[in-house]
Amino acid sequence: MKDMDLFPQGGREVVRVDPNFTATGTYTNPSLLSFSISFYIVLIKFQKYRKLIGAKYFNKGYAANAGSLNASYETARDNEGHGTHTLSTAGGNFISGANVFGNGNGTAKGGSPKALVAAYKVCWPQVDSGGGCYDADILAAMEAAISDGVDVLSLSLGGGSKDFSDDVTAIGAFHAVQQGIVVVCSAGNSGPAPGTVENVAPWIITVGASTINRDFTSFVSLGNKKHIKGASLSDKILPEQKFYPLIDAVDAKANKVSSDIAQLCLVGSLDPEKVKGKIIICLRGENARADKGYAAVKAGAVGMILANAEENGDEIIADAHLLPVSHVSYTDGQSIYQYINSTKTPMAYMTHVRTELGIKPAPVMASFSSRGPNTVEETILKPDITAPGVNILAAYSEDASPSGSFFDKRRIPFNIVSGTSMSCPHISGIVGLLKTLYPNWSPAAIKSAIMTTAESRANDMHPIQNGGNLKANSFAYGAGHVQPNRAMNPGLVYDLTTKDYMNFLCAQGYNKSQISKFSAMSFVCSKSFKLTDFNYPSISIPDMKSGVVTIKRRVKNVGKPSTYVARVKVPHGVSVSVEPRTLKFTRIDEEKSFKVVIGSVANNKHKGYVFGSLIWEDGKHHVRSPIVVNLG
CATH class of the missing domain: 3.50.30.30 (Glucose Oxidase; domain 1)
Known part of the structure; x- marks a missing residue:
């Protein structure tokens, strides 16, 4: 079973979510369809399919533990609110007069406001024999969504970090990415303690939460x-x-x-x-x-x-x-x-x-947002990105109270909620727009576009803070705070294929039985593949024991012909060189490789993690990758 922590500590400590499609009347004129799990799952789909999947429920895993279920469990209706909130954030249409008790009044819309949306309910109320979100139901819903032809999966749930071969969300996400489907997940609400980030598979976009202005x-x-x-x-x-x-x-x-x-x-x-x-x-x-x-x-x-x-x-x-x-x-x-x-x-x-x-500074990282490093595979920096996740106004189920408590008899059509569950569908909506613009881009290319165009400064032009005037770092926000308009024109992308992901699994030491959970395709592991050469849009070095680490990367040009020059913000206590320092592209989809050599500095006094960045610039594009090095 997945233990759910969908709301930050001090809020609703136990959450049971499902989708309410009483709100789906607002999701019209679709051009996309979105799939998100937030105690239920959402989808985004292209207009050419013209198929509204609607709402489904999955409860066999839950029933196997809880026993016989009555008719109230045979529904995808949302009587908790979390599903409606996340779904409308990802794909809600333009709705005027949205407010909570008169506060925040204005026109609300989701990230992909013309989306076709669908919900897959996988989580159920607590009963004497248990409750929550069961692995069997989550995986069944994900496989159903893939079969239904979705384009984006938005999963606002988590159950702690674990080995990828034991992580149902990671396995289901791999199946989706193989089909060209982008998977977006919450980073978790167990921050600010280090090493708490979850949903850390490299084929997933992992989203932290930050404030708005x-x-x-x-x-x-x-x-x-x-x-x-x-x-x-x-x-x-x-x-x-x-x-x-x-x-x-x-x-x-x-x-x-x-x-x-x-x-x-x-x-x-x-x-x-x-x-x-x-x-x-x-x-x-x-x-x-x-x-x-x-x-x-x-x-x-x-x-x-x-x-x-x-x-x-x-x-x-x-x-x-x-x-x-x-x-x-x-x-x-x-x-x-x-x-x-x-x-x-x-x-x-x-x-x-x-x-x-007009609040400044904004964004500021939410203290509840789970932090890196990635405890499953530290060479993969997580979270990948941060997005608005504090005091988010969106649609809400009128079967639920605004406080989420049983004693609260009030009912409202919109609510303001906080959590990485709320930041996740912000990215999902942006992915939906990118899928519309670039239907042939791979999930990895879309992730790269979002990450390398992110911003590490707040609206006061100072570095993003953790709160209390303390500077945040990539373990809090990943590549930075999302910038949707920049992501439309990233210039360069770091792309990955199923073959790259399979070699990544091989490098984890997985045997054929474990790998078969992810893919049924016949595959021979590359003997020359190194985790440091995995073409991720960020760079993370778990240790510098060898003194020098060489990292290989390749970038694909997705813009006009241009020449890019490398610029490095060097982390304290190390040296960084890029070879070559100039990349000239003459056509779209042209790829170029480069190496980053990171070495220890003599008499270095810095210990622990240090942070920097690599930027490729051509005068118009600013393609930024965070660098994290563990000096021990």
């Missing part, structure tokens, strides 16, 4: 006249400029409840006599953010401040809370705790939610 803001005003910016989507507001008593959840604990439990605001952990009529501050972690608000409401609070734990840093997320709430950063949370402890009568007030545009 829009915030949903609620300010906290303290009795000491300090004002703190927080995030919220609550549809409830406090009377204007009226201050309320402020209490720490630890001071509001119920009898026989520990301080550690009370500060998290678990249901039943708070004493109503201490909480009633007050604003309570709760610590993020363990239980869902919305559940903390429910606990506060049950105890009689008029509002809640949700403070980040240290590991959450500056990342604040707008949630559709049941009461007035402001989610604040770790630093700001600490200042609120200090204020409470500095006075006998702490007071606070929270403003109503407002939409703010």
Whole structure:
């Protein structure tokens, strides 16, 4: 079974998703069709097929564990919301008046707004005997999608990193790529710890999550006249400029409840006599953010401040809370705790939610977005790319509540959700557009176009941050933040074939039985193939024990005839040379090979991972590949 972690820690800790096609009436005039798994699977397909696949469900793997299923399981309907949200992000049509409780109002559209879309439900609710997304159902859905003739698979799910031969998603994705189908997957929501990235097979586009330049803001005003910016989507507001008593959840604990439990605001952990009529501050972690608000409401609070734990840093997320709430950063949370402890009568007030545009810096990497290095094969840098995944507004199932909690009876047609599940379909939609422009490009060429045109700087022209003014690196964002318009004209691409992928599997030491899981074709492994020569759009060196590593790459010209010159941003502690430094192309689809020689520097004091880049430039195109070197 796949353990699902589709939403960042502190949000909905257990998620059960499926597709709702009540929203599919908006997906008209198709020119593509998209296939995504986000507790269900989505597709993109060319107009020439003119075939709307619709929605299917797969539950035999689940039933084998859960036992006999009633009729409520014989449906592809979305009663959770996650599937509708991701599907509309990938392929939703233009819809005016999209908003959440009046916030973010405007016209919404998916990445491929004229797409034909289909959904394949593979995940099911938790029951006594288990629940979630079973390998058998995931693979069955992927194979069905391939048979249905899809062009893009968008899979917003994951189950941790594992050997490729044991990874059903990797196996199914290989089958798809063999047929020219692009596969896009979420990187996971287990960040910011290193080595947490999942869906790491080189034939998959792996997507991290970052912010956009829009915030949903609620300010906290303290009795000491300090004002703190927080995030919220609550549809409830406090009377204007009226201050309320402020209490720490630890001071509001119920009898026989520990301080550690009370500060998290678990249901039943708070004493109503201490909480009633007050604003309570709760610590993020363990239980869902919305559940903390429910606990506060049950105890009689008029509002809640949700403070980040240290590991959450500056990342604040707008949630559709049941009461007035402001989610604040770790630093700001600490200042609120200090204020409470500095006075006998702490007071606070929270403003109503407002939409703010033009936020800088943006993007910033989400703390929950899973990080590299790739623990399965470190020569393949993962994630590949980052895309918007924080506070994303998209369609939502009206069978589900906006907070995702059973006690929430509200229903809305759009919702704002965060996670790498949300960033994945952004890339899927872009892939759909590229497939329209370049129907003969391979999945590897499309991936290369997206990666080598990405941006590593934010809108303030400084490097993308992890939060807290800390510079991010390729283990967070891969090649960088996606730039769709640039991807349309990449100049050069790093291409790969099924033969290249098969040699990659051979280099993993797989025997014939293991390789047969990926392909039934007869194949003889190349004795000369090296993992360092695998033609990936990024370069990752796991160690420099030998002192010098030579990497071979080849690029294909997909633009006008031009001459490219190599430029290197050299990682600290190593030397880098490119041979040749100039590549002249006289025709489209012409390929040229080059070598990158990376060596250790004498008396180097740098240890651990260092980061740089290789750029091929012709005055118009900027073909950038990240370089990561582990110095030990």
